[in-house]
Amino acid sequence: MSNTPRKMECEEAIRLVLDYLDNELTEIDHDAMEKHLHTCRSCFSRMEFEKHLKGKLHKVESIEAPQALKDRIKKMTGK
Amino acid sequence: MAGMQAGEKFFTENIEASLDRLYSAAMRLTRHPANAEDLVADTVTKAWSAIESLQDTERFLPWMLRIMTNQFISAKRKAEQKIWHEAYVEETEVEDAGFSIFERLHQPFLMWWGNPEQNFLDQLLGEHIEAALSELSEPFRLVVMLSDLEGLTYGEIAEAINVPVGTVRSRLARARGQLQKLLWQHAVDRGLVATPQVEADE
Numbered sequence: 001m002s003n004t005p006r007k008m009e010c011e012e013a014i015r016l017v018l019d020y021l022d023n024e025l026t027e028i029d030h031d032a033m034e035k036h037l038h039t040c041r042s043c044f045s046r047m048e049f050e051k052h053l054k055g056k057l058h059k060v061e062s063i064e065a066p067q068a069l070k071d072r073i074k075k076m077t078g079k
Numbered sequence: 080m081a082g083m084q085a086g087e088k089f090f091t092e093n094i095e096a097s098l099d100r101l102y103s104a105a106m107r108l109t110r111h112p113a114n115a116e117d118l119v120a121d122t123v124t125k126a127w128s129a130i131e132s133l134q135d136t137e138r139f140l141p142w143m144l145r146i147m148t149n150q151f152i153s154a155k156r157k158a159e160q161k162i163w164h165e166a167y168v169e170e171t172e173v174e175d176a177g178f179s180i181f182e183r184l185h186q187p188f189l190m191w192w193g194n195p196e197q198n199f200l201d202q203l204l205g206e207h208i209e210a211a212l213s214e215l216s217e218p219f220r221l222v223v224m225l226s227d228l229e230g231l232t233y234g235e236i237a238e239a240i241n242v243p244v245g246t247v248r249s250r251l252a253r254a255r256g257q258l259q260k261l262l263w264q265h266a267v268d269r270g271l272v273a274t275p276q277v278e279a280d281e
Contacts, residue, residue: 018255019248022226024233042185049181049196053203053259057227060205065102069116073098073123077091 008032013043021051086130089139094123097140100229104144107212107224108151118154122147141231148221148239175260176253183263184272195272202271203262211261219254226251 006028008016013036019025020033037044101122105115126146133142184195212220218240225231225239233251237244266272 018252022233024248045185045196046181049185049200052200053180054227056200056203057208057223058230060208060228062099062103063106065098065119066112066116069102069119070095070098072116072120073094076120076123077087077094077127 006032008036010036010040010043013037013040014046017043017047017050018054020047021054086133087127089133089136090127090130093139097143100140101143101147104147104224104229105151107220107228108147110213118147118151121150121154125150138235141229141235144225144229144231145235145239148225149241152240176256178256178260178263180259180263199266199272202266207262207265211258211265214261215254215258218250219257222247222251223254223258227255 008029013033016025016029016033020030025033037047098119101119102115105118105122106112109115109118122143126143129146133139135142180199181196184199186195212223215223221240222236225236226233231239233244233247236247236251240247242250263272
C-alpha cells in the first residue's frame with residue numbers, strides 16, 4: 001500500500017476546513033488536507049482566517065459568577 | 080475516577096476555578112441570571128453525585144458542560160413538555176448556512192493597502208460575538224458554544240445533546256454559517272466593512 005496521501009481538491013478542502021481545525025478528520029483526510037494546504041495559497045488563507053475566527057470565539061471572556069452562587073457552591077461542596 | 084473520596088477531593092479543589100466558565104455557559108443557555116445560577120447549582124449537585132464517572136480529569140470542564148447541557152435540555156423538556164424535534168432541526172432549511180465572511184472579504188491578489196480579513200478580525204470584539212450568538216436559534220447556539228467557545232469534541236457534544244456525531248457535524252456547519260452571516264451583518268451595520276457591490280446587486 002502506498003503512503004502517499006490522497007489528493008484533495010479545493011472544494012473538498014473548503015468543505016472540510018472546520019473539521020480539520022476541530023481535529024475531527026480521519027488520518028487519511030487530515031494528511032490529504034495538510035498536503036493540499038501546502039500547495040494551495042487560497043485554501044491556506046481560508047484556513048488561517050477560520051482558525052483566527054475560531055480563536056476569537058474561544059477567547060470570549062467569561063462572565064464572573066455572582067458571589068451568591070460562589071457561596072452556594074461552597075456550601076454544597078462543604079468547602 | 081478511582082474512589083469516591085479521591086473524586087470528591089478533586090471536585091472540591093477544581094470546581095471553584097470552573098465556576099465563571101460554567102456560569103457564562105449557563106447565561107448563554109438560559110439568558111437569565113437567576114436561572115443561570117440555578118442551572119449551575121443543579122449541575123454541581125448532579126456532577127458531585129456522579130464524580131466517579133469522570134474518566135479523564137483533564138476534561139473536567141467539558142464533562143461538567145455535558146452534564147449542564149443534559150440538565151438544561153431535560154428541564155426545558157419538563158417545563159415546555161417539548162424540546163426542539165431533532166428531525167425538524169436537521170430538515171429545516173437554514174438561510175445563510177453556507178455563508179462565509181472570508182469569501183466576502185478575500186482578495187485573490189495581495190493589496191498594498193492591507194489585508195481585509197485581518198482588519199475584520201482585528202475589529203471583532205467579544206461583545207459583537209455575544210450579540211451574534213444571542214441571535215442564533217437555541218440548537219445552533221448550543222453547538223457553537225460547546226464547540227467553539229468551550230472546545231468540546233464532536234463526540235462530547237453528541238453525548239451532551241444526545242444525537243449522533245454526524246448530526247453534530249452537520250448542525251455545527253450550518254450554525255457556523257449562520258453565525259458568520261450575523262457577524263457580517265453586525266459589521267456592515269457598524270460601518271466596519273464596506274458593502275461590496277455584489278451584495279447591493281443581490
